[in-house]
Amino acid sequence: MLSNNSPNQFLLGLAWLGKSLTILLSLIFAIFTITALYIKFSLHDQIPPFLWIALTITGLLLAFVVTIQLYYRFSQPIILPPPETPQKRPSPPVGLIFIQGEGIPAQTYTDISQSIQASASDLDIWVGIPKFIGESPIPREMGLAVDNTMRKMKQQGMPETASLFFIAHSVGGIALAKYLNAFHELINAKGQILMGSFLGKWYFKKLDVEGKTIVDYPVPTLTIGGTLDGLARVTRIAAAYWYQQINAQYIGDTNTKFPATDRYKFPVVVVEGASHMQFAKVPDTPQKFSKQAPFVAEFDLIPTATQEDVHAQVGEFIHHFMGTLLSSDKEGLSHEQQAYWNKHLTNAESILQPIINAFENQEGYYGFKPPFYGTYLINAAPDIPPQYVHYDKDKNPKCFYLGSPWIQYINTFMAAPKKCEETYSKTFTLPPESITDNFHRSSTILPYVHLPTINWNKLEGRKSKETSCSSNESCEFYKVTSVTQVLYNWFEAFDTGFFPISAFSLRAKLNSRQKFWQFAGISDPDFQITDGASLGSEINQQAYQWALENAGEITRKYFHEFGVPMAMGKDVIPLIQGGPFWLLNYPKYKFLFLNGKYNYVVQSVALKIDINYWIPLARGFHYNQLLSPAAATEWIYVDGLRLNRSVSGNTFVYGPFGGIDKVLRFILRGVLRQLRIKGVGLLKRI
Secondary structure, eight states: OOTTTHHHHHHHHHHHHHHHHHHHHHHHHHHHHHHHIIIIIIIIIOOOHHHHHHHHHHHHHHHHHHHHHHHHHHHOEEEEEOOOOOOOSOOOOEEEEEEEEEEEEEEHHHHHHHHHHHHTSSSSSEEEEEGGGGGGGOOOHHHHHHHHHHHHHHTTOOOTTTTEEEEEEEEHHHHHHHHHHHHHHTTEEEEEEEESOEEEEEEOOOBBTOOOOOOOOSSEEEEETTTTTTSOHHHHHHHIIIIISBTTTTTTTTTTOOGGGGGGSOOOETOOOOOOOGOOOOOSHHHHHHHHHHHHHOOOBBOOOOHHHHHHHHHHHHHHHHHHHHHTTTTTOOOOHHHHHHHHHHHHHHHHHHHHIIIIIIIOTTTTOOOOSSSSSSSSTTTTTGGGGGOTTOGGGGGBBOOOHHHHHHHHHOEEEEEHHHHSSOEOOOOGGGEEEOOOOTTOOSOOOOOOOOHHHHHOOOSOSSSSOOOTSSOOEEEEEEEEEEOOGGGGGGSSSSSSSEEEEEEEEEEEEHHHHHHOOOSSSSSHHHSSSSSHHEEEEHHHHHHHSSSSSHHHHHHHHHOOOOEOOBBBBSSSSSSHHHTTOEEEEEEEEEETEEEEEEEEEEEOOOOOOOSGGGEEEEEEEEEOHHHHHHHHHHHHHHHHHBBOOOOEEEEEESOOOEEEEEHHHHHHHHTTTTGGTTTTTT
């Protein structure tokens, strides 16, 4: 444990508005003041402008910090003592610090706090709910709010020996997670609960040699999501399940430092039909909702679960989580506790698995593992003799995604052997194991330009062989390659769950169908027959259809009833056809009112080049910016419901920004939160 006077604690206090920051600013201000007085009265000279500026800035910063410290020193948090019982509870007392969500009043959390106390009737649970400036919890003020709340809880009777748990909702979870990561030893945090929130991706970036995720976070954490959460989207909760359960290093691996039971210290559970606001309390009317928590009201979905049921489930989850951590310290995890978590983790996985399938097994989600981005065309090819291929042998393929499984599958669609036989009476085969898609940046030119290839003669090189099958034989393609770069919303890097996390574009470099058929032995296939149609539109329709069939039954039925369906428009061809202009374009997404209802129209951006093109190296390619099956899945689960089943009817448009209005509000809210302008009541609806 860190002592209050340790150098580490002093440095942490600088970043978290602790006493050390006040001391440092006061010292600097005093030095500047003494210097100014010395110049003025001893040297009888004018005080330099830069010194006035330094004094002003330091003084304002000191006043800002002291004002915030005084606010939290004298603010009155909500304290809920344990409910009275006829008999003394056998378990030790528990302190639960409840961090509010962004823009949600602290008193909104009293009902769910009481539900937690009622569910854990065998525990003496003291609940403290700090009141943040402007109802906006930010990391640097977390320590001040927590210290004041704990002091007030102890003044009202909470024992010093109480085991401390922390719970947070929404953006409050981001702030709390950062705080506990820095101060968990100092405050002896027993556990953390995140509702409509999650641990950031930066805690899961490390992978072991087997490609398993190392949970790099010091405090056991229960993550609770809702399937109809419009702000902490269920797709991001599915990612949390993948990090903390499916791919976590400790599951079933006795050779690591983590025992198998530690999976119960980072459980991820889901409440079916729950919205974001239900983890607090949904106001009685939309008007009250909009007034009480305007930002949440603008983007939350309408729940199908009742408020009482959500609170009851949350209370039960938290009770068992506390019991798991309190008992495991003594006699280890009981069979009953293991059975409880196995049941609810299995239920969560059944709900989230369709989403995980789309991200992991179709898109190749960069948020799970980084793309390989090798030097050579083929990212890893252990099945090919080394004399035929170059690839980066210093990278461990288990720690990267080599390519997009969906684009690998789409190569067969582009080849279209059955259509070739129907059109030209020529047969060829393309075994799935002969296809590799490879993740590369589309703009890379050094040391190589990564281009799709076809090789049927079992000689693997960077460039395709120019020979083709003879006209009187059936050909089996030995190796076909494609190149993909996955593009994500720029603001997804903040990892708030607010913006879509799936790719808005699978930027794929594919061989043209004309080139496939030429390699099959057809001397000059008709380009209009092979590639003239909107093949990107057909591929996108397949992605959407896959997402519908893959979705969970409850979600699929709900989407068919209330969702805005996707429709595929014709491929868009850049005005100037060329690689750089194709790179500057993205898939087009827009709402369109057709046949009495809204549709979400998706258009691929294509670049198609004939095999007779005058530049030999550019021949026979069919580039497409395509819809990801993960994006179609996220649309079905979240964003496709917003028009008809959100509180406000606000919608999202997929793309690099996700709607410029959302981006501007996101940035402005962040700036105002940090400056605390929003905290004094200005621009509340931003």
